[in-house]
Structure formats: C-alpha cells, structure tokens
Amino acid sequence: MTDTLNSPAPSIASAPVYTIAQQRKIVTSIPGPRSVELQQRRNAVVSGGVSSVLPVYIEKANGAVLVDVDGNQFIDFGAGIGVTTIGHTEASVVAAATGQLQDVIHTLFTITPYEAYVRVAELLAEHTPGDFAKKTVLVNSGAEAVENGVKIARKYTGRRAVAVLDHAYHGRTNLTMAMNYKAMPYAAGFGPLAGDVYHAPSSYPYHDGLNGADAATRTIAYLEKVIGASDLACLVVEPIQGEGGFMVPADGYLTALQEWCTANGVVMIADEIQSGMARTGHYYASEIFGWVPDLVLTAKGIAGGLPLAAVTGRAEIMDSSQPGGLGGTFGGNPVACAAAVAVFESIERNGLLTEGRRIGRTLTAGLEALKATYDVIGEVRGHGAMIAIELVQPGTRGTTKVPNAAAVTHIANFAAERGVLLLTAGTYGNVLRFLPSLAVTDELIADGLSVIDEAFAAL
Numbered sequence: 415m416t417d418t419l420n421s422p423a424p425s426i427a428s429a430p431v432y433t434i435a436q437q438r439k440i441v442t443s444i445p446g447p448r449s450v451e452l453q454q455r456r457n458a459v460v461s462g463g464v465s466s467v468l469p470v471y472i473e474k475a476n477g478a479v480l481v482d483v484d485g486n487q488f489i490d491f492g493a494g495i496g497v498t499t500i501g502h503t504e505a506s507v508v509a510a511a512t513g514q515l516q517d518v519i520h521t522l523f524t525i526t527p528y529e530a531y532v533r534v535a536e537l538l539a540e541h542t543p544g545d546f547a548k549k550t551v552l553v554n555s556g557a558e559a560v561e562n563g564v565k566i567a568r569k570y571t572g573r574r575a576v577a578v579l580d581h582a583y584h585g586r587t588n589l590t591m592a593m594n595y596k597a598m599p600y601a602a603g604f605g606p607l608a609g610d611v612y613h614a615p616s617s618y619p620y621h622d623g624l625n626g627a628d629a630a631t632r633t634i635a636y637l638e639k640v641i642g643a644s645d646l647a648c649l650v651v652e653p654i655q656g657e658g659g660f661m662v663p664a665d666g667y668l669t670a671l672q673e674w675c676t677a678n679g680v681v682m683i684a685d686e687i688q689s690g691m692a693r694t695g696h697y698y699a700s701e702i703f704g705w706v707p708d709l710v711l712t713a714k715g716i717a718g719g720l721p722l723a724a725v726t727g728r729a730e731i732m733d734s735s736q737p738g739g740l741g742g743t744f745g746g747n748p749v750a751c752a753a754a755v756a757v758f759e760s761i762e763r764n765g766l767l768t769e770g771r772r773i774g775r776t777l778t779a780g781l782e783a784l785k786a787t788y789d790v791i792g793e794v795r796g797h798g799a800m801i802a803i804e805l806v807q808p809g810t811r812g813t814t815k816v817p818n819a820a821a822v823t824h825i826a827n828f829a830a831e832r833g834v835l836l837l838t839a840g841t842y843g844n845v846l847r848f849l850p851s852l853a854v855t856d857e858l859i860a861d862g863l864s865v866i867d868e869a870f871a872a873l
C-alpha cells in the first residue's frame with residue numbers, strides 16, 4: 415500500500431542529545447560472564463514461565479542503544495516491544511518523572527485526583543483519530559485497556575459477544591487470552607478461557623491476495639452468519655497486527671468494517687497498543703487507513719517506558735459506565751502521567767512523526783535490497799518504525815510461501831551475538847520485526863542491516 419500520507423516534512427526542531435554513544439560494541443562473548451552469573455541467580459528464584467529472548471542483563475540504555483552488565487552495547491531494534499518509542503531514558507521524560515517523584519507519587523485518582531491524569535486525557539482526546547467529543551480512562555497495561563474497552567462496549571450496547579481477527583494478539587488476562595489467535599504459549603493450560611469471543615477472518619494480503627473490499631466482505635459474512643450483529647458488542651482490531659506479524663490490511667478493509675459496525679450498532683475498537691503513539695510515523699496507525707474508530711486503546715510507548723494505558727473514544731460510549739464502574743489502584747499513576755505528558759511534548763518538539771517516516775523509508779529501502787538478494791525474504795511490510803520481513807522456504811515466495819521459522823531463529827541469534835537485538839513475530843514464528851526507537855540514526859540502522867546481511871549470507 416502506498417502511504418500517501420508519507421510526505422517528507424521539515425527536519426526536526428532539535429536533534430536528540432544522547433548520553434551513551436549510539437554505536438554497537440561487543441567486548442565479551444554473548445552472553446558475557448556477569449550475565450551468565452545473573453542468569454544462574456535468576457534460575458533459582460524466577461518462575462520458569464517468565465522467559466527472555468536474550469539472557470543478557472541490561473545495566474544502562476539511551477536512545478537506541480542498550481548496555482549490558484559486561485560492557486557490550488546493542489543496537490536495540492525492539493524498544494522493549496515498541497515501548498521506548500521516543501528513545502531510552504529520553505531526557506525530558508526522565509526530568510518529568512523525577513520531578514513528579516519528588517512531589518507526589520500516588521494518591522489514587524478515584525480518591526483524590528490530580529492534574530496530570532486530566533492533561534493526559536486532554537492530549538489523548540486531541541491526538542486520537544476523530545473530531546468528536548472524546549473521553550478517557552487510564553489503566554496500567556495494554557491487556558487492562560483491552561479488558562476495559564470490552565467492558566465499556568458491552569455496557570454501552572447491552573450485548574455480550576466480542577469479535578477479533580485471525581492472527582490477533584491482545585494480552586495475557588483471561589479475556590485477552592481468549593481473544594488471542596495463538597494458544598501457545600499465551601493460554602495453554604491456563605483455561606477455561608472467557609466465552610463469547612469469536613475469531614473472524616482478517617486481511618492478510620501477502621497470503622490471501624484479497625483487496626480490501628473482498629476481505630471485508632469475508633469478515634462481515636462471518637460476523638453476520640456465525641455471531642449475528644444483534645449480540646455483538648464490539649469488534650477489536652489492530653490496524654497493523656503486532657505479535658501476529660505486522661500484517662498491513664488491504665486498502666479500504668478497516669473503513670469497510672467500521673461502516674458495517676456503525677450500521678449495526680457494534681462498537682469498533684482500534685487496539686493501537688503496539689501501532690500507536692507515533693510508532694508508524696503517525697500518532698495512530700488508524701490514520702494511515704482513514705479509519706476513525708469508536709474507541710482507541712493506547713499503551714506501550716505512551717509513557718516512555720513507565721506503565722500506562724488508556725481507553726479513549728466517543729464520549730457517549732465512554733460515559734455509559736455507571737460512576738465507580740471504572741478504575742483501579744494504579745491506573746493513571748501521577749509519575750506515569752507526568753512522563754506521558756513529556757512524551758507527547760517530545761513528539762511535537764522533536765518532529766518525531768517525521769522521524770518515524772524517515773525510519774520507515776530507510777528500513778524499507780534496506781530490507782528491500784536484502785530481499786533482492788535473498789529469496790527467503792517473502793515480503794517487506796509495515797509503516798514508519800514498525801517494519802517487518804516475512805521469511806519463507808527457498809523458492810516458495812511467489813507460490814506457496816511456506817513459513818521459514820528456522821531462518822528467523824538463525825538471523826535473530828546471529829544478530830544478537832554481534833550486538834543487534836531483533837524481535838521475532840508471526841503466528842508461524844517466521845517474521846522478523848523492526849521496532850526501533852524514533853531516536854535511532856540512519857547510521858545505526860545501516861550498521862544493524864549490515865549485520866543482518868551477514869546473517870542471511872550465512873544461512
């Protein structure tokens with residue numbers, strides 16, 4: 415899809431100031447000796463259910479670089495799964511959070527409120543898609559935002575059913591586990607799972623070859639024939655699917671679904687937890703597709719690394735809850751809210767939407783060049799600083815497109831040993847995703863891609 419919104423804009427107002435040299439540096443084996451020692455301590459006291467992609471223990475981080483306890487420096491193409499979007503330890507976030515820590519750390523907004531929560535809700539009303547009256551509830555995690563978005567939609571419609579798309583990911587709570595596409599590792603053995611959740615066909619152009627209208631017709635047929643609009647409270651959709659593998663829906667797909675939802679009294683919810691907050695070169699990925707959702711879920715990058723999440727949307731829907739029906743002890747914590755205000759201000763001050771589009775162009779060009787050389791790269795896709803490559807078995811990218819998870823594992827491990835942290839994704843584990851912070855330089859991207867080129871050559 416051509417991103418017609420992808421128009422170069424004036425350069426950023428102020429270049430980032432880094433406290434750690436933005437370069438890759440390997441000084442020990444990976445993991446190094448102190449990481450190995452820490453891993454042994456961890457194995458004695460941390461649940462085996464908590465795994466780590468790379469057992470390298472991080473001591474410092476800044477911009478797009480991680481520094482481990484042995485002095486190795488990694489190019490971070492993961493940003494903690496799209497959280498440190500404006501950069502690790504971004505100066506204005508650190509200052510705002512530090513100041514708030516010295517004033518008041520916690521009062522519980524539902525007991526005695528404070529301005530920072532209100533300011534975040536004002537910023538969300540301003541920057542989420544749609545020019546209608548909007549309201550917000552703040553919570554702590556993405557899954558909690560999904561849970562509350564569904565609660566609110568059920569209350570507003572008086573209906574129970576929840577529809578999600580194939581390849582979706584929405585969290586690790588009981589309801590969100592039921593909403594996920596993959597049971598392993600997220601839900602296996604943790605059931606019984608919540609009922610009234612239905613999985614509808616999605617738009618996956620690389621595999622289904624459908625245009626937006628035809629893909630939407632297929633999804634809507636499922637919603638009408640399998641569920642029935644009369645009991646459907648909400649349809650929850652990631653505009654660009656995250657854990658599922660960065661699938662970019664065909665043009666017109668999302669707006670066609672929104673039209674059907676509006677005509678049938680169904681609340682359509684954009685799960686922008688991974689794709690939102692300037693990740694794609696737009697505040698919200700929904701904008702790329704001209705989609706104005708009824709509710710928008712925000713988390714991950716909103717508070718620069720501190721835990722904060724939000725449900726934002728049409729005031730009449732958000733006000734359907736009875737007073738006291740929404741809340742929680744830490745939801746909208748003052749320190750996280752102060753950090754979030756700083757994040758919004760940094761996006762504007764430093765022109766980070768433009769930076770996201772720059773990063774998208776740089777990554778896409780570099781990965782398309784690799785695709786021209788290596789036929790295991792089936793597709794390069796995404797927007798802004800949310801780009802992925804889907805890997806397939808040799809000789810199949812134009813035909814059966816057989817997933818190649820082994821190649822993904824090889825590339826990720828090869829890169830990690832040389833100081834490049836890459837995350838995998840995809841229902842079949844055959845996607846490499848790039849989620850760098852918007853502070854990453856073109857030089858650092860080029861260095862990281864040179865390592866990845868070596869990794870493909872060594873396949």
Ligand SMILES: Cc1ncc(COP(=O)(O)O)c(CNCCCC(=O)O)c1O
Nearest residue numbers: 495555556557583584585656685687688
């Ligand atoms: C679209 C989308 N919705 C919801 C969530 C859930 O957000 P939480 O903050 O992890 O609860 C995510 C979190 N994705 C990363 C999960 C990492 C892991 O748990 O191992 C997402 O991407």
